Amino acid sequence: MSVYEQAQDFARAHILPTSAECDATASFPDEAFRQMAAHGWFALLIPEELGGKGGGLPEHAEACLAFAEANPSAALCYMMHNVALRCALTHGSEAQKRRICKDVLDGKFMALAYSEFGSGTHFYNPQIEAAFGPEGVTINGAKSMVTSAGKASTYMIITRSEEEGKLDNWALPLATPGVSFQSSAWNGLGMRSNISCPMLLDDVKLGFDARIGAAGSGQDQLLGVVSIFFVTGLAAIYSGVCSTLGVLAAQHAKSRTYPDGSALSHIETVQNHLAAIYVRAAAARSLTLEAARAEAEALPKILAARVFSAESAIECGRLAMRVGGGKAYNKALPIERFLRDAYAGQVMAPGVDVLNVWLGKILTDQPIP
Numbered sequence: 629m630s631v632y633e634q635a636q637d638f639a640r641a642h643i644l645p646t647s648a649e650c651d652a653t654a655s656f657p658d659e660a661f662r663q664m665a666a667h668g669w670f671a672l673l674i675p676e677e678l679g680g681k682g683g684g685l686p687e688h689a690e691a692c693l694a695f696a697e698a699n700p701s702a703a704l705c706y707m708m709h710n711v712a713l714r715c716a717l718t719h720g721s722e723a724q725k726r727r728i729c730k731d732v733l734d735g736k737f738m739a740l741a742y743s744e745f746g747s748g749t750h751f752y753n754p755q756i757e758a759a760f761g762p763e764g765v766t767i768n769g770a771k772s773m774v775t776s777a778g779k780a781s782t783y784m785i786i787t788r789s790e791e792e793g794k795l796d797n798w799a800l801p802l803a804t805p806g807v808s809f810q811s812s813a814w815n816g817l818g819m820r821s822n823i824s825c826p827m828l829l830d831d832v833k834l835g836f837d838a839r840i841g842a843a844g845s846g847q848d849q850l851l852g853v854v855s856i857f858f859v860t861g862l863a864a865i866y867s868g869v870c871s872t873l874g875v876l877a878a879q880h881a882k883s884r885t886y887p888d889g890s891a892l893s894h895i896e897t898v899q900n901h902l903a904a905i906y907v908r909a910a911a912a913r914s915l916t917l918e919a920a921r922a923e924a925e926a927l928p929k930i931l932a933a934r935v936f937s938a939e940s941a942i943e944c945g946r947l948a949m950r951v952g953g954g955k956a957y958n959k960a961l962p963i964e965r966f967l968r969d970a971y972a973g974q975v976m977a978p979g980v981d982v983l984n985v986w987l988g989k990i991l992t993d994q995p996i997p
């Protein structure tokens with residue numbers, strides 16, 4: 629069984645059942661996450677010799693895709709965990725890796741606190757205050773949108789480094805004095821159960837043993853592991869959104885019958901819409917899985933997959949709403965939920981507009997930030 633198939637079986641049993649309710653109440657999928665821990669999904673990327681499943685980028689993409697088919701919000705939270713974990717495993721010290729792997733194998737998970745109110749989508753340009761002393765750093769300020777806020781046990785956080793123009797990446801434990809969350813600030817259009825909200829940092833003190841990698845290596849971590857796993861993960865999530873929108877639209881087209889006995893699915897225009905959604909979903913999925921497995925020119929492929937899947941999710945949602953008609957619009961079908969979730973794809977950093985610019989630069993041998 630492929631990781632995708634295993635993840636799909638798991639998601640149908642443990643993520644799907646609460647997905648509508650979590651959206652309606654904008655609440656975290658606690659039970660789904662308990663089950664993820666129990667079934668070893670948090671340890672997907674931990675090497676086998678450290679007690680994990682030894683997965684890499686393709687397995688990350690397959691799991692995110694399958695989870696998103698059931699609940700894109702839950703998949704988003706899971707995806708961020710994988711990204712933070714992978715970054716710690718790649719750049720962390722042996723002591724950090726041991727501690728984080730133990731936490732994860734004990735059922736704890738991680739998140740990313742990178743975006744700020746000021747720098748917005750350009751999260752590689754943090755404004756948060758970082759004052760360095762002999763023992764470590766004192767951080768003051770706020771991060772703007774933190775998925776899994778208050779639920780994850782460790783948050784990767786980017787600050788400026790001591791050296792001008794460089795960045796540091798830190799592993800911030802939830803229980804650190806001075807850390808709080810503004811949970812009332814979350815009222816997302818979609819992705820509602822990711823409970824993303826501002827993180828406030830008030831005189832937060834971190835020792836240098838919390839810094840991931842060498843001083844000033846944050847930029848390399850962002851461009852390397854974080855970007856690759858994050859952008860691929862988002863591509864997978866929005867491919868999953870496309871796929872479910874196709875399934876929902878087709879189910880509705882078959883089950884919606886008229887008094888003369890004919891079905892919506894008998895109408896050629898509807899068939900065309902279903903075909904268009906299917907083509908988009910299949911292409912997004914193929915592009916994403918191929919990019920995740922690419923050995924050459926991986927970065928442009930990953931960016932292309934992310935752009936295509938995010939744009940396609942919105943287009944698939946638009947067409948699925950048309951097939952679903954008034955019932956879909958009136959929220960009698962889950963189509964509107966997936967359409968709302970789809971809209972996050974274009975704005976989540978790095979957003980589609982920024983990614984297109986980066987892609988153009990890469991294709992013409994220019995550096996990206």
Ligand SMILES: Cc1cc2nc3c(=O)[nH]c(=O)nc-3n(C[C@H](O)[C@H](O)[C@H](O)COP(=O)(O)OP(=O)(O)OC[C@H]3O[C@@H](n4cnc5c(N)ncnc54)[C@H](O)[C@@H]3O)c2cc1C
Nearest residue numbers: 740741742743748749773774775819824976977979981982
């Ligand atoms: C559901 C959700 C969950 C999130 N979770 C997290 C999280 O866990 N951790 C985290 O750190 N962040 C998270 N974010 C934050 C997110 O990734 C972005 O940083 C944030 O949404 C962008 O902030 P902004 O609106 O201030 O963007 P702005 O910088 O104001 O940008 C506004 C728009 O302009 C576009 N734009 C800006 N500059 C350029 C440019 N140079 N070229 C072309 N277009 C440009 C952007 O793409 C964007 O669409 C989340 C966001 C969402 C929607």
